Amino acid sequence: MIKQGPVRSPPWSQPGLPVLDMTPDGGFRTPRRPAWGLRIGVAAALVAVLGLAVIGAALAAWLVAMLLPVVLVAGLVAWVALRVQVWRVRRGGAVARR
Numbered sequence: 001m002i003k004q005g006p007v008r009s010p011p012w013s014q015p016g017l018p019v020l021d022m023t024p025d026g027g028f029r030t031p032r033r034p035a036w037g038l039r040i041g042v043a044a045a046l047v048a049v050l051g052l053a054v055i056g057a058a059l060a061a062w063l064v065a066m067l068l069p070v071v072l073v074a075g076l077v078a079w080v081a082l083r084v085q086v087w088r089v090r091r092g093g094a095v096a097r098r
Contacts, residue, residue: 021029 021031023029
């Protein structure tokens with residue numbers, strides 16, 4: 001008696017494989033356009049992503065604008081401290097020793 005294995009379908013009929021749609025004369029058919037709902041959804045997602053990018057850029061610019069005065073004041077304080085130290089050394093004043 002011949003033992004038969006499971007029946008397998010040919011590879012071209014497997015689900016999930018791309019379908020090559022050809023006409024009998026050998027030309028290719030153009031694929032159908034996506035549905036209106038899908039197009040509107042893709043457009044809405046694109047607008048949402050661009051909106052989030054603009055909001056992120058605005059937030060970054062706001063953060064830089066808020067921190068810029070703090071950085072400038074800290075730089076000014078450091079410059080004044082350096083000038084005072086240089087002035088004390090030139091005057092021959094006390095310098096902290098270890």
